[in-house]
Amino acid sequence: MTTFYFVRHGKTELNVLNSFQGGGIDSPLLPEGIQQAGKLGQHLSTIVFEAVAVSTQKRAMDTATFILAENLNLDGLSVNYHDGLRELGFGDKEGMVVDFDSQQTQYLRTRPDLYDPSGFSGETYDELIQRLIPIIDRLEAKHPEGNVLVVAHGVVLIVLINYMIGKEKSDWRTNGPLENTSLTILNKKDEAWRLETFNDISYQ
Known part of the structure; x- marks a missing residue:
């Protein structure tokens, strides 16, 4: 069975400022975020990953780079x-x-079921799921017995994890x-996804 290791990116400037940091904007990792990623990399250093899937936003790509820099099993890694x-x-x-006071x-x-971002040209939760699940399905099909590291974002991952379970x-x-830089691990039991580890930062 595929085992997914889901990791949120390290802390950024916009995280500290409590600003909307979505798919259309980026913010550099803070020194704290870089350190977090390195510590997680050390925590996962002996895990053999068959594949790594990363968001194309710089904060996620940098986080993945710092994690993998600590890994001892990089030969042939995709x-x-x-x-x-x-x-x-x-x-x-x-x-x-x-704007915490806004209903939306x-x-x-x-309440994702009530969220309507049309007033500010945002993306819906259904649109998010429609682009996430094909990636997960392809990774599962290609690596049915392997460990797969996925480095992405806060909303992406909590929605994906809850959807999968x-x-x-x-x-x-x-x-x-x-x-x-929290770690959540999912694997399958009796054809259903189960949480092995959730939102773990104990390694810090």
């Missing part, structure tokens, strides 16, 4: 970058300080947000 793993798009709100922001954070759309943000 690293691929996917636009489909980019963060949820926040449209006109990209880079703005998060509350829906964004707690069978939660309804209204609960796709349950137990979020994920910590920066």
Whole structure:
């Protein structure tokens, strides 16, 4: 069975500023974020990954680079970058300080089934899932018995994880947000995805 190692990128400047940092904007890793990624790399240094799938946004690519720099089993490793793993798009709100009092922001954070970003040209949760699942399905099919590292973003990963373990759309943000450089491990048991590790930062 495929075992997925899901990792959120390291802490960035926009994370500290509580700004919308979606699929249309990037912010460099802070020194803390680089250190976090290196520590996670050390924690995973003996894991043999068959493949690595990374968002094409720089904060995720840099995080993956620092993780893999610590790995002891890189011979023949395939690293691929996917636009489909980019963060949820926040449209006109990209880079703005998060407006916590907005109803749509509350829906964004707690009720994906009610979230409607059309007023600011954002991406819907259904659109997000439609681009994520084909990537996961291809990785599972290509590496049915291997370990696959996926480095992406906070909303992307909490939604993907909850979707994979069978939660309804209204609960796709349950137990979020994920910590920066947190590790979540999923594998299958009786044809259902199960959490082995969730939002783990104990290695820090």
